[in-house]
Amino acid sequence: MSTVAKAISLLEMLGRGEPELALADLARHAGFDKATTRRLLLSLMEHGLVEQDEGTRRYRLGAGLGRLALMREAQFPFLRTAAPLVEALATETGETVHLSEYSRRGLITVHVVESTKANRVSVALGELLPMHATASGIAFLAFTEDRIRDTILAGPLPAFTPFTVSSAAALAEQIAAARARGHSIGSQGFEEGVQSVAAPILGADGLAIGTIAIAAPQVRVLEGDIERYGAGVADAAHSIGERLVGRRSLPERRRA
Amino acid sequence: MSTVAKAISLLEMLGRGEPELALADLARHAGFDKATTRRLLLSLMEHGLVEQDEGTRRYRLGAGLGRLALMREAQFPFLRTAAPLVEALATETGETVHLSEYSRRGLITVHVVESTKANRVSVALGELLPMHATASGIAFLAFTEDRIRDTILAGPLPAFTPFTVSSAAALAEQIAAARARGHSIGSQGFEEGVQSVAAPILGADGLAIGTIAIAAPQVRVLEGDIERYGAGVADAAHSIGERLVGRRSLPERRRA
DNA sequence: AAATGCCGTTGCAAATAGTGAAATGAACAT
């Protein structure tokens, strides 16, 4: 395991769970020596990625992360571009709408507008969505490179509910259906009683860079809603993709 | 230089300037070997902190940074708490209001609401504000630990304009005045023709964790405005501090 | 078309940086 990987795993550990962690806890959970852990944290603190409470000596994520995230957003305004469409769709449907972006580790929930109804689906910001068990994941897989899709199909497919699609064959089928349809349909794959619909947001190369999804309590999803929602997410995803590609300040690619 | 520090310096390099950089450029600017640079980038990519364009093979900041930043914001909701107050102050004054948070490297601009007037002050999101040359910096230094203040006073004080306070003695005086007044006043220290006023946002321990500032073109600042703005930022900063400390979901500290 | 230059990628020996056990000291609980 590379030193950099260790440092990053500490960051993730600090992100998940308690707002502040003590050195000993971090070392124990990470499986590193206390001395090692501290040196890594010191390096991270040096650059503002981690902060230490002066009083309790405990560690937390630092403001430098926000800075890097802001700079990325300035270079590639995914959230700023997509947020208005997410909000519009939420208003239109009255259900929870969430936006996610692809990263190596999975789909990251970057924006959520929750339904105003009492019985609603809640999605945590920053949550990592499993590729095989969510509508967003399926929608993404349907429009990504073969390499990524194959990796998921080959890997483990843990079941989160009794309804999770956990065979590679069944998953491949769902992906193919989503590709043909333009949007995916997820039924209680990640959380019981939740029905969702998602569409891929395509980048300049025609591959998915994220997804937009509607999630609703199953009991509220009536005849025809799925189709309406499907059209809704597909439209929104399309608009986001177009705005993103148009606004791109990136120099043109070599190969298109 | 630790490996982790090298990796982070690559992140910062990717953040500053061009949205995407080639391996050779990164290696050249960072002063690392091409092979080393690539291996570091590979580690960062593994965790989603960096992404690579499939076509051009160039690197950019990754979505994983946004994830970590979101998790931090969930644990310590600085932006969410402060943003409404920033907006209110901007509406009230009609001038640009910006919010910054302390990090090891300096004050990070995390939120900006620009004036709607044509002649206005623009502040870039994610920008690092120099401690000695901005109203925000002075306000922060006036309410932080001696250690941090002394480090700045001992360090270099580069002049950004002919008006930048660049002697330690003069700076110490400004800091003392700001502490007595409760807010700081900056006059063309960072950018010519810009007048600004800032107040520190205090954390649970009574030390500054960030600042809120109003920045206006000097020509528009009339008799009495400085005092009004000073009271405005001080009030806003106070409200933010109280909400932040109150809402804190952190366990109580050992030492108060 | 052949050649040149640039870039990303890979392999390998040398060396630097990272590692872990143990000791120290400070804070807290009993």
Added chain:
DNA sequence: ATGTTCATTTCACTATTTGCAACGGCATTT
């Protein structure tokens, strides 16, 4: 007071990281 827990420091050891050099692909130039 005493014992326990935790952060911090030290130091010899080892493994990871490093940089050179060579390779192959791609684009532009001769």
